[in-house]
Amino acid sequence: MRRALIVTGEDSGDLHGANLIKACREVDPDLVFFGIGGSRMAAAGCRILLPSSELAVVGAVEVIAHLPSVFRAYLRVKGELHSATPPDLLILIDFPEFNLLLASLAKKAGIPVLYYVSPQVWAWRRYRVKKIAKVVDCLAVILPFEKDFYRDHGVRVEYVGNPLMDDFSREMPREDYLRSRGMDPAKPLVGLFPGSRRNELRYLLETILEAAGLISAKRPDAQFILPVAPSLAEENLLPAIRRWGIPVHLVRDNIYDVAGACDAVVCVSGTVTLQVALTATPMVIIYKLSPLTYLLGRLLVKVPFIGLANIVAGKRVARELIQQDASAENIAAEILPMLDDEDYARQLRKGLLEVREKLGEGGCSRKVAQLASEMSRDHKDSSSLLVRSP
Numbered sequence: 001m002r003r004a005l006i007v008t009g010e011d012s013g014d015l016h017g018a019n020l021i022k023a024c025r026e027v028d029p030d031l032v033f034f035g036i037g038g039s040r041m042a043a044a045g046c047r048i049l050l051p052s053s054e055l056a057v058v059g060a061v062e063v064i065a066h067l068p069s070v071f072r073a074y075l076r077v078k079g080e081l082h083s084a085t086p087p088d089l090l091i092l093i094d095f096p097e098f099n100l101l102l103a104s105l106a107k108k109a110g111i112p113v114l115y116y117v118s119p120q121v122w123a124w125r126r127y128r129v130k131k132i133a134k135v136v137d138c139l140a141v142i143l144p145f146e147k148d149f150y151r152d153h154g155v156r157v158e159y160v161g162n163p164l165m166d167d168f169s170r171e172m173p174r175e176d177y178l179r180s181r182g183m184d185p186a187k188p189l190v191g192l193f194p195g196s197r198r199n200e201l202r203y204l205l206e207t208i209l210e211a212a213g214l215i216s217a218k219r220p221d222a223q224f225i226l227p228v229a230p231s232l233a234e235e236n237l238l239p240a241i242r243r244w245g246i247p248v249h250l251v252r253d254n255i256y257d258v259a260g261a262c263d264a265v266v267c268v269s270g271t272v273t274l275q276v277a278l279t280a281t282p283m284v285i286i287y288k289l290s291p292l293t294y295l296l297g298r299l300l301v302k303v304p305f306i307g308l309a310n311i312v313a314g315k316r317v318a319r320e321l322i323q324q325d326a327s328a329e330n331i332a333a334e335i336l337p338m339l340d341d342e343d344y345a346r347q348l349r350k351g352l353l354e355v356r357e358k359l360g361e362g363g364c365s366r367k368v369a370q371l372a373s374e375m376s377r378d379h380k381d382s383s384s385l386l387v388r389s390p
Helices: 011-027 039-044 062-081 096-109 128-135 146-151 174-180 198-218 238-244 255-261 271-278 291-300 308-313 328-340 342-359 364-388
Strands: 002-008 031-037 047-051 089-093 113-116 138-141 157-159 189-193 223-227 249-251 264-268 283-287 319-322
Touching (some): 002 364, 011 089, 011 364, 031 364, 089 096, 113 364, 138 146, 198 238, 198 264, 198 283, 255 271, 264 328, 271 283, 271 308, 283 328, 328 342
Parallel strands (some): 002 031, 031 047, 113 138, 189 223, 264 283, 283 319
């Protein structure tokens, strides 16, 4: 038996980690997992040391308030890496500010590092690529253009496809899904996707609900649905929903059923923009942080878009509303034409279909599972040789 320590700090990483663990059961049943993750990874068979929800924050300023949780997680992983029975492999998923620290620890401890879902150094703080080359043994990238970027900087890199393509499926037709949730298929449905991180809710949930109110005033027949991330409780959302008095259906369903049933979606930036794009549902992408964090980001970010759907497409396939532009009025002004103008909605769907084409075929999780199997076996074999050497 070999052991892999796996760490992620976000809801999307929990999804990717769970799919990787499931794929490993087929590729290499002797590789077992433990680490920091969420409910999906736990259900897939990972022994959870600490819940990733304790780490799920965004921004240099916001993370300060969560330093005790971050430091506790750091010490726990450090202890595992230096224990009497250290893991045969460290798998890091996204979450670069924390995970690159762990990669350095593992390198010093002689434990190989597989980094899955690469840090977006092509977007900002490019100098970090030098550190990645030193502390990461293999980088499994999921965006087509990333392979050439990292290879040119001396990093061992493998393009494995995109993990969302492994997970992408719709279980129910739109009409069946809406009726099963007590909604009318003949009426428009707007998806409210506020994210899974606590400070995303802090900065954007009230604005999204205010926008829903403005949309409802113009389109009284509009229905609203909000998928609750696995890392959140409904109690995190209900007080704000009650304050604004907007009827919102809270669900914990397949994200593709939810997005695919919608006529339009308001969503935060991040992996969810790719998930919505796969369903070709028109959306507006919103993004807001503390003023100081945003100012720092503006100085460092080197890409023309904030949403992954636009970055993958290489052009704007969804409108982005950032900081002060992410107002309720602007959100409503973007969503309403998606409901009222079929030609406009069709044009948006056409652009989003290009994102799915660029992401390619599935099989990503299996490819990463094969890398994990090979790297852990190589480490186990080399450790055994050292033990047997006189």
